[in-house]
Amino acid sequence: MAKLRIGTLERLRQIEGSLESRARRVRKRWLAILQAAVGAGLAYWVAQAVFGHDSPFFAPITVVIILGLSGGDRIRRAVELAMGCTIGVGLGDLLVLYLGPGVWQISIIVGISLLVASFASKSPLVSNQVAIGAILIATIMPPGTEGGGPARMLDAIIGAIIGLATIALLPSSPLNSGRHEVAKLLGIASSVLDDVATALDKGESGELDRAIHAVHNTQPDINNMLAAAKVGREMTSLSPLMWGARRRVRSLERILPAVEQTMRNARVLARRALVLCDDGDRVSTRLVNIVDELADIAASLSDLFDGEADAVEATQIPGLVRRLQILAASADMSAIRENGVLSEYVILAQSRSITVDLLEVCGWSRESAMSALAPTSETPAYPHERWPGIHEDDD
Template identity: 40%
Template sequence: MAPAANRLQSRLAAGSRRLQLSALPIAQCAVAAGLAWFVASDVIGHARPFFAPIAAVISLGVSLGSRLRRVAELVVGVSLGVLIGDLLISVIGSGTWQIMLVVALAMAAAVFTDGATLLVAQAGASAVLVATLLPPGGAGGFDRCIDALIGGALGLLVAAVLPSDPVAPVRRESRTLLDELAAVLSDTAAALRKRDAEAASAALARARASQPLIDELRAALRGGHEVTRVSPMLRRHRRVLRPYEELAKRADYAMRNTRVLVRRTYTALCDDEPAAPELADVLSELATAVRAITAQLGRDGDRVLAREPVIDVVRHARALAGTFEPGPSEVVIVAQARSIALDLLQATGMSRPEALAAMRGDPDED
């Protein structure tokens, strides 16, 4: 019973965390939907303006994204579907083949116009609604276009008045990506230390599976920038997001270099090539340096305090290189460790020349 209770408790805790993270977007959708219905029904006077709250919810969504583009796609898609549906149904009537024809033509027109997924889907859905619910030849088609515009506009208004935090999701995704990078480096160090090819293979698979984390960080950045564009109150956060753009780019490069490093480690272990035990220590220190950057996210100093652990790794690797004659795999591992260190220093805000100078130990470049 205890394991089952623990699993249930874990699921409830995970669900609670997801709900907490989505609480504001859900509230935005609820408020926007209600306002859209009120404006379209009570202010404009449209009968059953179901497109208005639908447009409001779709334009906002539960997560951040390209809201401005979604609103445009939504309005254009609804307009295409309604226009084609209303014109054709008024001539050919309603029925099975008529619905098939109207949906096909509306979606084909949407694909020809733009091809965006939301635009095409809304064109097809709107054509279905016109063909099945709206009286042909009336003013309903034009009213539904207005309803879609009202819903989309109110969705953007609610996003501006009740904005989401543009930085918190970016910081959260950055931590997740850096934690994964540190974990891969730690796993590789352990595999190298134990000369365990299977562990190295698992680390390589983990590194190769990291691309979604990079994509999620970039999506969070796009969403954060969009919030600062839509909401005047949060435009000051643009300067906060700017360093995270460089962090995302450099973390991506660091993960790519890590994949090369892990693949070479795996090859060396499979081929029983020699590898200095101290190399595992270098990789462990590199993982610790990544965690130091993670610990500085959101703090004053803009990750400057995390630079010294990275430079220490470079010093250790340089000192190690002078103690033995490296083999082919050892050369690659050391070179990739240096490349990762360069990426990490640039992730802390240093330019490439500054980072290279720091790695060389030039005293004038801190």
């Protein structure tokens, strides 16, 4: 039965449009709403009931801003936000008290606020919050209004603390986003390799232009993957409820360089396949099968990471590793046709590199993955290891 081939864009849409992915996005959106609602209400109550502030405007505002921060380092940025808001509110109170409201006063207040912020921190977040806090005081909350003075500065600190506490007590999964981004990238790599195998088999460039364009535009996805892993690590540091997931988060972080390298190698492979097809050259059937097998393994890994069941991974990863071992042992110089052209050698080399990358995605060290490759040198840096059940035909 012929293998069903799908294009790069179709595979991407399949991953993005899956019911599981949609459900995950809905859960994430509802969790964000719940965090903001609970955190803002709690901060307002603490500032009003515990500290006796009549109108603690800055407490819930700071919570919402902190919860809206994306990416990693939310703890550091929350501290910067609290510092910027505190300095801005205090400085605004002081300057408006002596300068008063007005057009030229706003310019002076903002200028002085940004100057002070530049000495306090180099972070743009601190500078922005200092200026915003001063502007709020100079326009809608001037000195003398209810809840003014040092109380406003304390409200900003309360909001920052409550915001971080809300993240810790109502945490999102530290793994789901990172796994989904890994699945998306492996899905794209699979489709690119699938398109390459089709082009090499037919000797026609076909959809290679589109595949190359798709893989060239994956840098934002790579950045999202790295940011999602960073958020996951931060979540396991901040929330006691997620401390048990630290080992799995570290395991996910270890494979990210291999996923990124898979994309880079797939890009080079696709470009070289395009050159080969444009030149009218062909490759051996064995080399086509190697690329095709890599596409299928990458697709299986994509499906695996798009799920959430560790038990499934435990049963499926060994099978994929076995297939990669067999592939690595067979990807030697004999896969090149007699009088093979340069592009054919490059395609073999990139296929070997992707095999190593995918073994690392499966949890292998780079040294072990390199030693699985059939040697192409008399003095390989990583001597080839013979695995039971793979080399019997050679004995």
